[in-house]
Amino acid sequence: MNPTTPRTILVVDDNATNVRVLYDVLSAAGFRVLVAQSGESALNKLKVILPNLILLDVMMPGIDGFETCRRIKAEPSTQNIPVMFMTALSDTADKVKGFSLGAIDYVTKPLQQDEVLARVNVHIRLQSLQQELQQLNQTLEQQVAQRTAELSTTLAQLKESQLHLVQSEKMSTLGQMVAGVAHEINNPVVFISGNLQPAIYYVQDLFGLIELYQNRLPNPDEELANRIETIDLDYIREDLPKLLASMKEGVNRICNISTSLRAFSRTDTATQIPFNIHEGLDSTLMILGHRLKSTPKQPGVQVIKDYGDLPLVECYPGQLNQVFMNILSNALDALEEHYQHQVNEHSQLYPGTIRIWTETLDEEWVRVHIADNGPGIAKEVRSHLFDPFFTTKPVGKGTGLGLSISYQIVTEKHHGKLYCYSEPGQGTEFVVEIPVRSPMVLPSKSEGLTVKD
Ligand SMILES: Nc1ncnc2c1ncn2[C@@H]1O[C@H](COP(=O)(O)OP(=O)(O)O)[C@@H](O)[C@H]1O
Ligand SMILES: [Mg+2]
CATH class of the missing domain: 3.30.565.10 (Histidine kinase-like ATPase, C-terminal domain)
Structure with a gap:
């Protein structure tokens, strides 16, 4: 609250003289003073205006000060307004009752003007300190919430980068494994592909030789003739080159894959x-x-x-x-x-x-x-x-x-x-x-x- 705005005090008392005295003292001290002459009238006023402090007489016609206080404290909009009793009673039991109803202090009648003013000032100051404290508390809570949010963002980022690390670690392990496998495949594949072409030439040579024999021996004896039939020489002649060609094709493919794997996973x-x-x-x-x-x-x-x-x-x-x-x-x-x-x-x-x-x-x-x-x-x-x-x-x-x-x-x-x-x-x-x-x-x-x- 802006400290320059005048603080408002509600004085509730059926005694006109008292009211007059309080009005003068408090106004002179810079307070804005509202007056109610009964408990009911005070409660009605509180529906439209919320003062910073209530000075409340105990003995009044209609509802007395205690009941008025009870109702003020029962109402959420007014329960935090400090209430100070004014009592002619020196009875301790009544003072205790006042406190138990939520009053913060009391002054005794006949009123000592300086004392009333001093106490009012103390409670107004207390109230404003309390408000400041509440505000500080709120700011603090906001800051804590903000820090917590920042921390959880940081935590999320950490988790994220950890996963990134794991993922790239996996990829590099995978890459190394693929490179290793490709390397291991490479040697045996080179044996096969390197020997396949010579094998094809040898086979061609052997077929050529057989052909030559057959030309020289157009009428083979029974054993040779049987053997030629059993192994189905004509079919072998036709099929073996195809078979070798498809082996060559297969080996070429393996070579390509192995080259690709190595190219892909170059560490x-x-x-x-x-x-x-x-x-x-x-x-x-x-x-x-x-x-x-x-x-x-x-x-x-x-x-x-x-x-x-x-x-x-x-x-x-x-x-x-x-x-x-x-x-x-x-x-x-x-x-x-x-x-x-x-x-x-x-x-x-x-x-x-x-x-x-x-x-x-x-x-x-x-x-x-x-x-x-x-x-x-x-x-x-x-x-x-x-x-x-x-x-x-x-x-x-x-x-x-x-x-x-x-x-x-x-x-x-x-x-x-x-x-x-x-x-x-x-x-x-x-x-x-x-x-x-x-x-x-x-x-x-x-x-x-x-x-x-
Ligand atoms: N070529 C594409 N066509 C359509 N959507 C795509 C294409 N590429 C990526 N996306 C979208 O981007 C998203 C993120 O891709 P990515 O980061 O590779 O993760 P993931 O493939 O595991 O979902 C995919 O889920 C998909 O919705
Ligand atoms: Mg993807």
Whole structure:
């Protein structure tokens, strides 16, 4: 309360002389004085005005001071107003009764003007101190609530970064494992592929030799003739080259997979190295190959590549591959769900397509576009796309970490940019921009997150 506004005191007394005296003393001391000549009249006044203090006579016609006090204390709007009794009684029992009804003090009649004023001042001061205390308490409570909120935000952030750590740790362990497996596969595969071609030549030579024998011995004896028939030489001649060719094809595929696995999982923590982005994209596509093929659930996804003429890019290849992996698997998830939706709605079926194209922006930047013709992304979802743990997928399927980690890898680790363009029904396009030279040499151009409408 503003200290310059006059404090209001309600004087309740049926004795006109007393009222007069109190009115003069208190007004002279700067108080605003209201007067009521009975308990009822006081209670009526309290319905419209709330004084800072009530001076209450005990003996009055109608309801007496005690009853008036009881009613004041029973009413929530007035119960906190301090009440001071004025009593002619020197009876201790009455004073005690007054206190037990909630009075804070009493003065005895005949009134000593100085004493009344001194006591009134003390209680008014007490009351205002109490109000200040209440306010301080409130501020304190607000501050505590605010701190608590800040702390729980910090805690949430901690949990988040912990999960990030766990996730990237998992990815790097996985990367190392994949690299290890790819390496181990590589040796035996090299034995096979390295020996397969000579084996094919040897077989051709042997067939040639048999042919020569047959020309020289047009009429083999019975044993030879039987043997030729048992092993079905003509069939072997026809089938063995095919069989070898398909073995060669199989080994080639294993080689490709092993190369892709190694390219994908190149562990490169310390420094950035020159990297062929197209190799990264191709190895990622190869690893996702099984999801591109047609299954009973969906008819296969077509990938259209349009690679520009890109320079090698200084980067952490394993991490960039992880970004491509996250974006591509999201696109595949979206296409699968979209296809299922079309089937359920009996609407026209559009085959899923992923378009990947690359280009240079200028000497210093390259750009990779990955677009799908899936369901697109609603505006509300788009604004949370890069938030950690934001997912629209069912529990167990989505973690909501893919894009937030990708965002971190692109902007923080590579000082690049990651955009998303999407409208519901229009498909989705992600764009990754990476500086060609590592930011140690090149000052960052990154301005951070950009989600375009
Ligand atoms: N190509 C896309 N098409 C439609 N929605 C997408 C696409 N890519 C990402 N999203 C949306 O962004 C959300 C977050 O993706 P992400 O961070 O990878 O987490 P998660 O895949 O675990 O849900 C997805 O749940 C999905 O709603
Ligand atoms: Mg994802």
